[in-house]
Structure formats: structure tokens, C-alpha cells
Amino acid sequence: MKIDVKTIRELAGNIEKYNLNEISLESEGVKLVLKKEKLVQVETLPVQIPAVQPSTGVVEEVQEREGVDIQEKEYITAPMVGTFYRSSAPGNPAFIEEGDTVSNGETLCIIEAMKLMNEVKASKKCKVVKILVEDGQIVKKGDKLFVIE
Structure with missing residues (x-):
């Protein structure tokens, strides 16, 4: 055959x-x-994402309150949506303070997203002029976190 x-x-x-x-x-x-090819059925479950409070006006409030002209300065922005934390755990000292000079790769803050702690690191040596968000505040991708020079 x-x-x-x-x-x-x-x-x-x-x-x-x-x-x-x-x-x-x-x-x-x-x-x-x-x-026969085996088909794998993947079931997706809905994920609840915390409501993001828009941070519109935060930059303007800081400008008015502190007299800092942020538009002419460089800044570090949030790489993702999440909760902004200045330290690694409640009660621990903040990673940085205003006026600190940080080196490339140094941790500036943590953004918690879906129970994962994501470190935000400096991409170059710079001085932190102003911290624009409060500890525990929800930020969205692109929000300005720090004014640097």
C-alpha cells in the first residue's frame, strides 16, 4: 500500500x-x-483595579504653594499605575528627601501595582528638588513624581 x-x-x-x-x-x-492537536482553553478572570484618582492639578498646586516653576525643570515620572511609597515599609526611612543628590540606579521610591512592589530608580545622577506626590497616593503612568536638576 x-x-x-x-x-x-x-x-x-x-x-x-x-x-x-x-x-x-x-x-x-x-x-x-x-x-489531533490539543486545544488548551484559557479562562480569563476579571481583575479589579483600584480606582485611580486623577492627579490633575497636583503639579499646579505645588507650583502655587512652593513657587517652583516645574515646566522649566526636568522631572521623573511614574512608569505605571499604582500606589506611590517613599519607603520600603511603613516606619522605615524614606529612600530620598528633597535636596538629596542621587546617583544612577539609586532607588527613589516604590510603586505598588497589583501587590507587586516596583522600584523606581534614577536614570542618571541628579538632585531631587521637589517631591510632587504624597506617600500612599495613587499615581498613573506619566504622572510627575519628582522635580530634578
Whole structure:
């Protein structure tokens, strides 16, 4: 018996017709194995994301209150949505204070997102002029966290 395309199609049809997982055929030293592809069904569950309080106006409030012109300064922004923390745990000292000079790679704060603590690090050596958000405040991606120079 010669294994040709017609035979392969018939065998493949039998896999579906008879709800088989595998068919093997051996003829004249040629072995053919057809296996049914297993489909994995993935079920997604809805994830509750805490409501994000927009931080609109925070920068303007700081400008008015502190007299800092943030528009002309460089700043470090939030890389993601989450809760801003100045220290590694409640009661621990803050990673940085206003006026500190930080080096490249130094941790500035933590943003908690979905129970994961994500360190925000300095991308270059700089001086932290102003901290723009309060400890425990929810921030969104792109919010200004620190004024630097």
C-alpha cells in the first residue's frame, strides 16, 4: 500500500469523525502518525483595579504653594499605575528627601501595582528638588513624581 495525499486526508477525516486522538499507519517501511492537536482553553478572570484618582492639578498646586516653576525643570515620572511609597515599609526611612543628590540606579521610591512592589530608580545622577506626590497616593503612568536638576 502506498501512502498518498488522499490516504492522509481520509485518515485525518477519521480522526474527527471518530473523535480519535491519534492514528498510526505503517506500510512498506513508511510509518505515518497523525495526532489531533490539543486545544488548551484559557479562562480569563476579571481583575479589579483600584480606582485611580486623577492627579490633575497636583503639579499646579505645588507650583502655587512652593513657587517652583516645574515646566522649566526636568522631572521623573511614574512608569505605571499604582500606589506611590517613599519607603520600603511603613516606619522605615524614606529612600530620598528633597535636596538629596542621587546617583544612577539609586532607588527613589516604590510603586505598588497589583501587590507587586516596583522600584523606581534614577536614570542618571541628579538632585531631587521637589517631591510632587504624597506617600500612599495613587499615581498613573506619566504622572510627575519628582522635580530634578
